[in-house]
Amino acid sequence: MTLRDLRTLGVLAAALLAVCGGAVLTAATLPGAAATDATQTRIDSCTTIDRPGEYVLTADIENGGKTPISKACIRITADGVTLDGGGHLVDGRGVSHTKGVAVVGARNVVVRNVELDDWHAGVLVESGSATVRNVRTYSNAYGVRLENATDVAVENSTVEQNLVGVSAINQSVTLTNNEFSGNEIEVQRE
Structure with missing residues (x-):
């Protein structure tokens, strides 16, 4: 690429920024382009995540987000998902068999930086x-519950004031650097 080509490219980039009002363009904002796996998708309410990628919760979800009985507020069904709660609270209503975050049939999922309270399972x-x-899971029936799960790790988390902190009946779970307090049963393995 010559110096002239670089100058032309710089002029085109400046013109594009002027047309777009200075907005930063990504594959997700360009017409006809698809978002890449590196793109963060923002969520602010209960939803189903059925595509791989990184998802960021941008607001607290209050009073269960209208989650019906036996359903999940945030349901993850795709492999390769990272859900970053951004430190936000996903607040339940204590309704039967509801889940704050449910990973269902998906592999290589990371759930991080979120608080979950008042669910059947956080x-x-x-x-x-x-x-x-x-x-941080608190005031749930189960802080973290495993059902037919494999390769589950709970790390650097606070599990408190639940009926059962972590339920891993006949399943393997790796627990690393967690704080357990005030649970009726800290870890249920049998």
């Missing part, structure tokens, strides 16, 4: 694999 991993990191 985090449920069902028939999948996940890492739960820097999560």
Whole structure:
């Protein structure tokens, strides 16, 4: 590429910025382009995540987000998902069999930096694999519950004031640097 080509490219980039009002363009904002796996998708309410990628919670979800009985507020069904709660609270209503975050049939999922309270299960991993990191679960029936799950790790999390802190009946879970307090049963393995 010559010096003239670089100058031309710089002029074109400046013109594009002027037309777009200075907005930074990504594959997700260019007409006809698809978002890449590196693009963060913002969520601010209960949803189903059915595509791989990184998702960031941008607001607290209050009063269960209208989650019906036996459903999940945030349901993850795709492999390769990272859900970053951004330190936000996903607040439940204490309704039967509801879940704050449910990983269902998905592998290589990371749930991090989120608070979950007043659910039947703060985090449920069902028939999948996940890492739960820097999560605070409190005032739930189950802080973290595993059902037919494999390769689950709970790391650097606070699990408190739940009926059962972590339920891993007949399943393997790796627990690293967690704080447990005030749970009726800290870790249920049998």
